[in-house]
Amino acid sequence: MTDDSEPYVDIYVNNKLVKVPRVLPIGAALYKAGIYSLEKSMRFNRPRGLMVFDWRGPEKIYVEGDFEYNPYLFKASDGIKIRIKLSTPLPKSLLKVFDGYLRVGGYNKWPFNRMWAWNIALKYVDDILPWNKPKYVKEPIKEYPKSxxxxxxxxxxxxxxxxxxxxxxxxxxxxxxxxxxxxxxxxxxxxxxxxxxxxxxxxxxxxxxxxxxxxxxxxxxxxxxxxxxxxxxxxxxxxxxxxxxxxxxxxxxSYEVPALYEYNDLPKTLLASAGLRLYYKYGVKPGDNIVIIGSTDRAFQTAIQLKEDGFKVRVIESFYKGFKYSELRAKALELGIEIYDKVSKITALGYDRVSGLKVVQEGQVIKLNVDSILHAPYIVPxxxxxxxxxxxxxxxxxxxxxxxxxxxxxxxxxxxxxxxxxxxxxxxxxxxxxxxxxxxxxxxxxxxxxxxxxxxxxxxxxxxxxxxxxxxxxxxxxxxxxxxxxxxxxxFNGIHPTFYRGSDLRRTFVCFCTDVTLEDIKKTVTGMELRKMEHIKRYSGVGTGRCQGRRCFLNTLLAASMFTGLKPTEIGEIRSRPPYIPIPLYVIGGE
Known part of the structure; x- marks a missing residue:
């Protein structure tokens, strides 16, 4: 245990002791300690990334004996125990048996599409899996907060x-x-x-x-x-x-929309603003060899700023050009920043973190030594x-x-x-x-x-x-x-501003919260012929995760447009419902 005067506190991550800075939000503290992911990819059974580091971001941590918290808002305290599930301790052969159910629409297959199966589950699951029972470990709230x-x-x-x-x-x-x-x-x-x-x-x-x-x-x-x-x-x-x-x-x-390329969900993949927030607000480096994806003003501003502060930075251009594209691109070149244009395919390399990047530029395959990827290919209000x-x-x-x-x-x-x-x-x-x-x-x-x-x-x-x-x-x-x-x-000019068209759809994620890929969206709109955004959402699960579609809506919409030839407005919107971020029920119960 540590006292309040010490700059570091002892916390436990999956029962392993980790010392983290007392003053940092837990997400930034874990990143500084070399823990770059807070959850796993169900599709690939490995740690999953895209970090936002924002009060409205989708990341969550689970504190034993307590609640679920946004790691950007929750600060470390001495002795807390955090559970992060980064993989499943099952053989790959067994996982393949369930693979069809993990994919989009799996819950529409037998036996999940039979009411008797759900009746049995509701009747017996609590006895069969007693560890799933809610644990009410906190004392009842004696005074509700006044509104x-x-x-x-x-x-x-x-x-x-x-x-x-x-x-x-x-x-x-x-x-x-x-x-x-x-x-x-x-x-x-x-x-x-x-x-x-x-x-x-x-x-x-x-x-x-x-x-x-x-x-x-x-x-x-x-x-x-x-x-x-x-x-x-x-x-x-x-x-x-x-x-x-x-x-x-x-x-x-406004905020950045993630780029669409193969394995765009690897840990140490962040939005550009998240990478800058980590470093300039909390003093935590997003990486040392950084690639920034985008041709927006924000992408080049990020690259120039990090380069001036000693990072090794490269830029992979996207299809959408910012207001000050020519001016900022010229400045980046003056600083010695390598810029890759006319890239048709990107593949991130690594397992539990980004360890490299492979790009195809005008038919030539180039491998880049990088340890972090920042996204700013397109900005949406x-x-x-x-x-x-x-x-x-x-x-x-x-x-x-x-x-x-x-x-x-x-x-x-x-x-x-x-x-x-x-x-x-x-x-x-x-x-x-x-x-x-x-x-x-x-x-x-x-x-x-x-x-x-x-x-x-x-x-x-x-x-x-x-x-x-x-x-x-x-x-x-x-x-x-x-x-x-x-x-x-x-x-609409028909161009998807974040998608690198040589990418394998099966390995390109649209919704990071629910593991939905471009292939899933294609099957939903062409195979199932679901052409309205609300129907796509309900069938695929896209936009039903913790970010409620903030990071995936536009990419899903434009992908559906690309696969069907329909205008984005013909596919429509998703409904936005309050609250903007979750509110504890006891807050609503206040006077």
């Missing part, structure tokens, strides 16, 4: 720099403004240093929010909507929060809460897929809902920061306040920046026309 009601004029959801900009400009008019954020204020500003905005800019905004009396609810997740109100969950105090507002601004940001709010969406592949219909000011087709920042589909800060400022100003105008003279200056600056790139200029013109006509459109 909080927040009444405000303008509610801003998201405290990245778009949310801060929107809240700052909305609050200038004197309207009561509340900002909700689950993580650190500033969002990606805390991990990315390449861009027009920096720590001085963040401090200026925070000072302005304080001067304008903006109420900041930190450690709080905006969970969605009941029939009669919006609600949230305060992570640090386990309290339910209800919100009353006149206008809501969604500044929920986080629209789950916007979808819950029933703000109409449209589909534009140049804006990240499904995107809320809105104008340049962030006004949507629902009167009191505004969109700010990259939640609107543009993942370039020069554009979305200015747009977020306009959203804040227009939200206050909606409530009867006059627009300040600086509104025109910001709008002119924004239009000037947009005019520099045909891609965003054309995409935002399409979106503006959709807003004026009050109807959606479909813009």
């Amino acid at each position: 909080i009601n927040v009444d405000t004029d303008i509610l801003v959801v998201g405290g990245g720099y778009s949310g801060l900009e929107a809240a700052y400009n909305a609050s200038k008019s004197g309207l009561k403004t509340t900002l909700v954020e689950a993580d650190s204020l500033g969002g990606h500003l805390n991990i990315y240093r390449h861009g027009m905005y920096n720590e001085d800019y963040l401090n200026k905004l925070l000072k302005g929010l304080k001067e304008n009396d903006v109420y900041i609810l930190g450690n709080t997740v905006f969970e969605g909507f009941f029939e009669d109100s919006a609600f949230g969950y305060k992570l640090d105090t386990d309290q339910l929060i209800t919100f009353s507002y006149k206008v809501i601004i969604f500044a929920t940001g 986080d629209i789950e809460l916007i979808r819950m709010a029933r703000s109409p969406l449209t589909f534009d592949i140049d804006l990240g897929g499904y995107v809320p219909i809105h104008d340049v000011n962030g006004a949507t087709l629902v009167d009191n809902i505004f969109i700010a920042g990259s939640a609107g589909g543009v993942s370039t800060e020069e554009i979305y920061i200015r747009q977020a400022a306009l959203a804040g100003l227009k939200a206050s105008e909606y409530l009867g306040k006059s627009l300040p003279s600086k509104y025109d200056d910001i709008l002119n600056e924004l239009n000037e920046v947009i005019g520099k790139t045909p891609l965003y200029r054309n995409a935002l013109n399409r979106l503006e026309n959709a807003f004026k006509k009050k109807e959606g459109y479909v813009y």
Whole structure:
């Protein structure tokens, strides 16, 4: 045992003693200790990766005698025992017997498709497998946490720099403004240093929010909507929060979609933002020899930043090019970063971690010595809460897929809902920061306040920046026309932006939570002829895991489109239901 003054604590992982830093979330602490996976692949019976390291990520740890926790939110304490199931102690010959049931649709086979089998299971399984009985080891909760009601004029959801900009400009008019954020204020500003905005800019905004009396609810997740109100969950105090507002601004940001290639689920595979968060927030290296997959601004920004800090970095380009592609690519080449373009196939090598990468570039096979892979091939807006709010969406592949219909000011087709920042589909800060400022100003105008003279200056600056790139200029013109006509459109060039087409579909994962591969999606939409997203979800299980489709929805949608020739909108969407992340039942039971 250790005392509180020591920097390390003793924990047990599968009964093995491991010393980890006291100050780190358990996920980062385990990664630093050389434990790169928290669960196994049912398909290949080995450790499984894709790590997100985010408060809304799908990773979970199981603490003996306690509950299931998000490893990003749960800190290590002395003596805790963690169970990680990384393989099954059964021979491969026996596993093959059950292989058909592990694959998509297996539960539709005999005997799982017979009611009598389930009746027997329900009657006898508790006696046959007594170790599956729930263990109620915690004392009953004596006092339920009291709920909080927040009444405000303008509610801003998201405290990245778009949310801060929107809240700052909305609050200038004197309207009561509340900002909700689950993580650190500033969002990606805390991990990315390449861009027009920096720590001085963040401090200026925070000072302005304080001067304008903006109420900041930190450690709080905006969970969605009941029939009669919006609600949230305060992570640090386990309290339910209800919100009353006149206008809501969604500044929920954007995130990377995983690349699709063979064995893309190996441990030490991370989203680009997860790799940077590990290193710049917690001091844990994602690897030493790193490959970054993507041609987005975020991919090249990640590569440049890590290269400048001494990492060996290479880039494998994807099909989607970012706003500042030419500029950032040139800078990466100046720094000596190797860039592989025209790659048709990628295969990750390794078993319990990435040990190499094999790529096919214009017919030539190249083997790379790497120990970590970071993904940023395509950036999508986080629209789950916007979808819950029933703000109409449209589909534009140049804006990240499904995107809320809105104008340049962030006004949507629902009167009191505004969109700010990259939640609107543009993942370039020069554009979305200015747009977020306009959203804040227009939200206050909606409530009867006059627009300040600086509104025109910001709008002119924004239009000037947009005019520099045909891609965003054309995409935002399409979106503006959709807003004026009050109807959606479909813009899709037929290219799947994350898929390397030479990859073996059987070894390319779409849904990491439920082990669904591209082959499974192909069989579902062509063999079973299930062509609607909700049907694909129910049959294959894609999107039913812990992330509820955040990381796999777009890849599944575009794969189904690729296999059937249907437009993405003909396949449709998945339904978003509250809560955004799970809430303990005792929290809902509070007063």
